[in-house]
Structures are given as structure tokens and as C-alpha cells.
Amino acid sequence: xxxxxxxxxxxxxVDPNQPPDPSRRTWVATACALGGVAGVATAVPFVGSFAxxxxxxxxxxxxxxxxxxxxxxxxxxVEWRGKPVWIVHRTKAQLEGIKHDDxxxxxxxxxxxxxxxxxxKNEYRSRKPEYLVVVGICTHLGCSPTPHLAxxxxxxxxxxxxxxxxxxxxxxxxxxxxxxxxxxxxxDNLEVPPYAFSSDGTRITIGVDEVNKA
Amino acid sequence: xAGEKTVETTGLLGWIDKRFPLTTLFKEHxxxxxxxxxxxxxxxxxxxxxxxxxxQIVTGIxxxxxxxxxxxxxxxxxxxxxxxxPWGWLIRYMHSTxxxxxxxxVYLHMLRGLFYGSYRKPRELVWIFGMAIFLCLMGEAFMGxxxxxxxxxxxxxxxxxxxxxxxxxxxxxxxxxxxxxYVVSDATLNRFFAFHVIAIPLILIGLVVAHIxxxxxxxxxxxxxxxxxxxxxxxxxxxxxxxxFHPYYSVHDIMGVAGFLIVFAAIxxxxxxxxxxxxxxxxxxxxxxxxxxxxxxxxxYFTPFYSMLRAITADFTWVLAACSILGxxxxxxxxxxxxxxxxxxxxxxxxxxxxxxxxxAKFWGVVAMGGSVVILFFLPWLDHSPVRSIRYRxxxxxxxxxxxxxxxxxxxxxxxxxxxxxxxxMSQIGTLIYFGFFLLMPVWSRLGTFKPVPxxxxxxxx
Numbered sequence: 254x255x256x257x258x259x260x261x262x263x264x265x266x267v268d269p270n271q272p273p274d275p276s277r278r279t280w281v282a283t284a285c286a287l288g289g290v291a292g293v294a295t296a297v298p299f300v301g302s303f304a305x306x307x308x309x310x311x312x313x314x315x316x317x318x319x320x321x322x323x324x325x326x327x328x329x330x331v332e333w334r335g336k337p338v339w340i341v342h343r344t345k346a347q348l349e350g351i352k353h354d355d356x357x358x359x360x361x362x363x364x365x366x367x368x369x370x371x372x373x374k375n376e377y378r379s380r381k382p383e384y385l386v387v388v389g390i391c392t393h394l395g396c397s398p399t400p401h402l403a404x405x406x407x408x409x410x411x412x413x414x415x416x417x418x419x420x421x422x423x424x425x426x427x428x429x430x431x432x433x434x435x436x437x438x439x440x441d442n443l444e445v446p447p448y449a450f451s452s453d454g455t456r457i458t459i460g461v462d463e464v465n466k467a
Numbered sequence: 468x469a470g471e472k473t474v475e476t477t478g479l480l481g482w483i484d485k486r487f488p489l490t491t492l493f494k495e496h497x498x499x500x501x502x503x504x505x506x507x508x509x510x511x512x513x514x515x516x517x518x519x520x521x522x523q524i525v526t527g528i529x530x531x532x533x534x535x536x537x538x539x540x541x542x543x544x545x546x547x548x549x550x551x552x553p554w555g556w557l558i559r560y561m562h563s564t565x566x567x568x569x570x571x572x573v574y575l576h577m578l579r580g581l582f583y584g585s586y587r588k589p590r591e592l593v594w595i596f597g598m599a600i601f602l603c604l605m606g607e608a609f610m611g612x613x614x615x616x617x618x619x620x621x622x623x624x625x626x627x628x629x630x631x632x633x634x635x636x637x638x639x640x641x642x643x644x645x646x647x648x649y650v651v652s653d654a655t656l657n658r659f660f661a662f663h664v665i666a667i668p669l670i671l672i673g674l675v676v677a678h679i680x681x682x683x684x685x686x687x688x689x690x691x692x693x694x695x696x697x698x699x700x701x702x703x704x705x706x707x708x709x710x711x712f713h714p715y716y717s718v719h720d721i722m723g724v725a726g727f728l729i730v731f732a733a734i735x736x737x738x739x740x741x742x743x744x745x746x747x748x749x750x751x752x753x754x755x756x757x758x759x760x761x762x763x764x765x766x767x768y769f770t771p772f773y774s775m776l777r778a779i780t781a782d783f784t785w786v787l788a789a790c791s792i793l794g795x796x797x798x799x800x801x802x803x804x805x806x807x808x809x810x811x812x813x814x815x816x817x818x819x820x821x822x823x824x825x826x827x828a829k830f831w832g833v834v835a836m837g838g839s840v841v842i843l844f845f846l847p848w849l850d851h852s853p854v855r856s857i858r859y860r861x862x863x864x865x866x867x868x869x870x871x872x873x874x875x876x877x878x879x880x881x882x883x884x885x886x887x888x889x890x891x892x893m894s895q896i897g898t899l900i901y902f903g904f905f906l907l908m909p910v911w912s913r914l915g916t917f918k919p920v921p922x923x924x925x926x927x928x929x
Binding site for chain 2: 303304305306309313330332334335336337359389393394395396397398399420421422423424435436437438439440
């Protein structure tokens, strides 16, 4: 083969008595650096492919719900962006109970940022006191807490407890305004999604408010 | 042909040996790999882990032939495997039982290393490769558990992916990136499928090879923790206290395999769900993104670490911060850190104590859970005992090991239970003992009266 008869013999081509050629070092370093840049650049599309697709991003359309049929003291669950959203019709007694929780909850005035839009920064964390609208996902690690709308007794529950939401995963407890009790794993109150009432007050559109337009 | 290798073998084997070092490899790793002759029961679990890996790969390949990684089809396709595919139930139960038995075998294998100091110099890399295998195994098990797309699959994945969201600043974006959607969804299922069936198994096999190569480079430890290479040698230069792995241990391990397969088959045929521990009852309900089951817990092999995650509450960070400050004072006064480290390490510990109270307890729960696994990597440098094996340690060391094992099991039990105040207090105490065992090891492992270590291994023929 022609390679076997190459005029340059690999072993003899470098004279061991010659001083090292510094330009070789430069070229090796340059080649490694450029190769490294190319390698990192190649990783970009692969890392990027993990981000939510356009389809997943577009799936966040607002949801309209009829709330006139929810009796007082009951709730419904609707799906918005793949998450459960609870709409609770609170009774007068339950609203009274919320006032008594202020000393027991970690963030009574919902001062921590990110979970309570400005329209819900009030005693009941809602637009209308009787309707609570929250995302039913625990702010700890994303389980969906179990609603207990009537007063219950049980191990690990505050006593007396006027009812609220108990996360089965790690035991976080929320009151009927979605506020987390002190010294529980969840750091934040339940998220209040953007929502708006229809003009006659019988329907709610989740995903739309003063800031987020449909 | 010029440059042809001279080999001792003839015929087909000779033809191969001239082109591939088959006989050399066999000798190096089997027939002329000299292992200490005093291996006991605990030494079955390495080869058993390899056996379970093979079972998982083979059954996994056959499961993939009928499984559909699709949010709408996955649950149904698993039921299809169980009811319609001939022998599908057996293949799936072998795979699900294999997953749990993998952890049984690996935990016992690691405990063996802990007992006999098998991670000590020069076997640090054997241990580190092994720990990397353990991490891969946890990832493999977690992602595989999502695939049946039942309620436990779904909410388990939801919780674990959300662990990453506790990391300050980048957390929420990171967990979104991992899921590929705002909730666990079809996109998540598909990527976990890709990791479970190809990416992690490839890494796992590479690590297993590295684990064995590293082991055969330094030689196996043994229940006495005495180096056989330092002992007398025979005419061929082989240690007289060593015996060739093949045939002595290859045959010995076949007995271990037989015993293991009896247990394995008994579970597969008579109790594949193991009372809800191997296959959780709620996972027979299809995934519902709107409703978390009333009680969710990870599969048993994750529960000790899961307990530590749950143990960290806002009040408990006071205790942890206090421990951190005590550690800083102790290291500053009594520690033998050199130069600037004597200042830097205590300062870091005091900063940790401050962050304990300023960052969310949720973040520290995740740190505790991750740290409980990561700390094992450092075992070779935490253990300062003058002897390797538990046999020659002070008797009270054995009690410490016993406490550690009991605490680990209790944490495991607590992780399967619904949260309540008593259990939470128990898991907080357990978390302190778990971390204390390792973090104080540099201190306690040198204390006490050690028993004289024999020059050669002790061995009594049956």
C-alpha cells in the first residue's frame, strides 16, 4: 500500500535533538479551544429540546366556568393548564373562621411575592369573599391537597380546625383562604390564579385578569 | 504474516487469541484473579447484583416490545401486557420484582462494604464507582416508575421533579425544563422513557465495567480487612491466602444464585405486589392530574431518604443551625485543619447556619435528601479507624453500626406512613443520627481500644 511506502517515516520525522516547536503547542491549544466551542454549541439544540414545546405553551388558554350552581359550603374542581383549580363557595361561618386563623398561618397577609395577585391581597384572598379560587397544587412539592370543607379532628390537624386543605404527601395544611399553617413544609400560600367574574357574577374565567388579557 | 502474536492456545481459540486477547482477559479476571479465601455470606451480593442487572435488561427489552410511551396509551399498554400478551404478566412481574430486589441486593452489598471497610485505601475508586452505580440505579428506578402511568407514578414524579424547584433562583425554570411542560405530561413520560430504556442503562453498564476493573486492579477486600497481597506468596507469585476466582468463587456464587432465585421466584409467583411495597395499590389507578391519592409514598427503597426530606420543617432548621454552629466551634478549637482552612471551614459552617434560617425549609429538605446520598461518596475519607474490618474494632463500634442500621430501617418505615407529629419527630431524630453517624465518623472511628489485627486472614475449612 502506498501508505506503507510513504517517504516520511513517522518515527524519524521528528529529530529528537531539535528543541520543542512552541507553535505546535499553540496549534494544539487553539484546536482544543475551537473544538470545545463547537462541542458546547452542539449541546445547545439538545439542551433546548427539553424546554416545553410550542404546543405545551399554547395549551394555557383561559377556562370559563359556571359557578351559580355551587351550593354554599361546596366546591368544584376545574382543569386549567393541566392543573386543578378549586372554586369554593364559602359560607358565612367559614368566612368568620378564616379571621381566627390569622395567628396560626405563616403568611396571614400573603406578603410573600408570586402567589397572590394584587386583587386577592385581602382577608379572604379572593375577589368576592364567598368565592375562593386557588390552584389546587401544594406549594411544597406539587401534590394536590385533599379538601376538608367541614370541621374535622385528626392527628396532625390544628384543634379546633374549621376545615381547609390537607396535603397527603407531606402534611402541609391550608385554611379555607388557601393560607398555609405555620411550621409546615409548604413555604407559600396556595396560588391564586388570574381570574375574573362575568358581568352578572354567575361565571368565572380562569386565566384572565387586569394584567393577563385573554 | 509479519508481527503475528505467539499464543499458547490452538485451534479456534488460538485463531481468536491472535486477534483478540480472549484467553488473557479470562485469566486476568477469572482463572488467575486471586480472591481471598475467607469470603463469607456477604460476598454473594456483588455477583447477585450483576445477575439482577441481566434480568432487568432482558425482561426490559421484552417489555418495550409491547409498551407504549404515550400519556393516553401507557396505562392501557401495561394492562395489555398483563392480560393479553402471552406470558406478559410473568415478564412484567420479573421486571417489577427485579427492581426491588436490585435495591435489596445493592443495600446489602453496600452494608458489606461498610462492615469490612472495603472502601478504604486503595479501594476508594471501587467505592466511588459503586456509589455512582447506586445513583444511576435510583434514577433508573425513579424514571421507570413513571412509565406505568398510574396515580403513584404520576404524583411520585410530580413530587420528585418539584424537588428541583426548591433550588434558589434557577429552581422553577429547572423543573419546568425537566418536565418539558407545566405539569408532568406526555412530554415528561417520553423523555423518562428514553432515559430509562437507553441513556441510563448505557451509563450503568459502563460504570459496572469500571467498578469491576477498579476492583480487579486493587484486589478484593475480605472480612478480616487484611491485605492478602502483603502476605506470603507461592512459587508463581500468587498470594497463598488467595484462590482463583474461577472455579472457586464462580461455583460458590452459583450457590448464591440458586438461593437468590428461590426467593425471587417465590415473590414473582406468590406475592409480586409484596403487600403494596413492591407495587403500590394506588398505581393500579390511571394517572389523574387533578387528584392526588389520599396517601402517597415512594416505593420502599426511597423511603429512608424521603423521610429525611419530610423531616426538615421550619422549626427543625433551628436545631440544624445550632448543630452547624457547634460544628464550627468544635472545628475551630479542636479540629486539626491546616492553615487558612481552620478559619474558612468554620466560617462556611456559620454561613450555612445563617442560610438555614433565611432560605426556605423546603430547600433544606431537598439538601438533606440529596446530602444523605452524597455523603456516602465521602466515606473513604470520613473513616479514620486504624483497622478496616468491624471484626477488630472496639465492641461499641458494632453498637453504633447497629443503631445506624436500625435508624435507617425506621426512617424507611416512616417514609411509607402518612405524616403525623410523632412520626415527624421520630424522623427528625433519625435524620440527626443518620448525619451524625457520618459527619462525626472522623472523630468516633479513631476512639476506643482496637483489637489486634492478624498478619494473615483467618480461615477455617468446613
